[in-house]
Amino acid sequence: MKFFITTAIDYPTSSPHLGHAYEKICADAIARFWRLRGAKVHFSTGTDEHGLKIQRTAEREGKTPQELVDERSSEFRRMCEELGISYDDFIRTTEERHLKVVEELVRKLQEKGEIYRGRYEGFYCTECETYYSQEELVEGKCPVHGIKTEWVSEEGYFFKMGKYRERILEHLKNHPEFLEPEGRRNEILRRLEEPLRDLCISRSGFSWGIPLPGLEGYILYVWVDALMNYLTTAGYPGKTFEEIWPPDLHLIGKDISWHHSVIWTSLLLALDLPLPKKIFVHGFITYKGEKLSKSRGVTLDPLHFARTYSPDALRYFLLREVSFGQDGSFSEEALRTRLKEELVGNLGNFVHRVLTFTWNHFEGKVPEGKVDPSLEREVASCAEETGRLMEGLRLHQALERVMLLAKTGNEYFQGKRPWEAIKVRRGEAADCLFNSLNLVKCLSILLFPFLPFTSQKMAHMLGVEVKEWKQAYTFDLKPGHPIEKPEILFRVVEAEPAGSTLRAEEFEKVDLRVAEVVRAERVQGSEKMVRLELRLPEGNRTVMAGIGKSYSPEELVGKR
CATH class of the missing domain: 1.10.730.10 (Isoleucyl-tRNA Synthetase; Domain 1)
Incomplete structure (x- = not known):
């Protein structure tokens, strides 16, 4: 028995937040369960490393795109390791194995007559790297991220996605288990009531991506590149691929359900490849009523909470607090309560x-x-x-x-x-x-x-x-079987007490925090200035500090 499970691959323009951790934790719990059930599990995750946003972010930070994704991808991998994510493959879309697979698949689409030249005019959101029509915008902004889109008008190449509308509709209706929960499937069915446009799969004007085979000056649309990671990690087109394809479960967030249920499905149909058995759409983690979002600056660092309360305390809270498939709210107070009452007071108490x-x-x-x-x-x-x-x-x-x-x-x-x-x-x-x-x-x-x-x-x-x-x-521990000296499983972590009120009027306005330096580098052309990336509970922040004459960047990493 095999079980092939994937998470979405993350866009490493900034450090991972709690929403990224939630998806990995859920997938890990499922993968571990199926391993215990005797399945040969292949669990993949990774980072999606091409696209205009990556290039622009790298330019702002004075780095090459490859330097940026190398640094950020390692942060996502470290998050997985500290949270106990037992992936079998951490795929990066800049890897040579992926480039070869994508080039081969795009050539197949070209040979089958699935790609043609045309002109694209519409709105593009660089945050989610997605094209939108005027009707899909909300008050002129991206319907997912709520930010301004860019008007794009250019010659390009299109994938004949529209012709697969009826087949996708038929599959969704005949196989309701293909896309869950039901509410997400109904959303896609409603959208498919309208004509399905062909998909522009090329971009021009920037260089950070996979070139379209045989078409100089054009970069493959990053979503086509990213979705094909599932074929790469499965070992396409070799023997391993034949053994584990199709995926038993794609686990994704609700902001990319269209990309997986329609774009990905139509690409697989065009390539004559079997469809995934199930796409499950989980909800968002919210904080103070807002969705965690890099673009909106609403982020929470999962490693801060894992290190403060323990990785399993964080895993427990997210798995227990959030109804799988629905949005869930994160609260540090609620985390402390579940830790104290359920992990310490119930489980830990009994075992000890x-x-x-x-x-x-x-x-x-x-x-x-x-x-x-x-x-x-x-x-x-x-x-x-x-x-x-x-x-x-x-x-x-x-x-x-x-x-x-x-x-x-x-x-x-x-x-x-x-x-x-x-x-x-x-x-x-x-x-x-x-x-x-x-x-x-x-x-x-x-x-x-x-x-x-x-x-x-x-x-x-x-x-x-x-x-x-x-x-x-079964109760199969035998009399006389030795046990080790007991250890405490969990410890209560109390909220930090509020400090006493300071009398100095001006000092009362100062917001003092302890932060860990996760990255440090000299500012080009300056002996004093050092650019520091600081890890805070609410997310990473970049600051400048005039301490270059006293400390080398290497000395600062890891300091608080």
């Missing part, structure tokens, strides 16, 4: 009580005990139900169900009162700990897709390996 009691009263070994059939049935029921929920992409409900089992464990342990039984009825205490330890083992399996660091820590303390989902169905 059980392991500590075993360590103190049973020499750190699983005691002789009888299986509690009703508790074992409850665990098996949880594993079965959680599996069905994960198959149905109801991630938040699946995690809720597992945490309900942790609550059941707490109630079981509290009800058996082994601290009293150990004094006069040692056998009862042993039964309680035997069953509780096995329940902790089952939780370590069930939590692995969601909280991989915590799951592995639990498994290590129990001296077991997380290998397959069916481990969660």
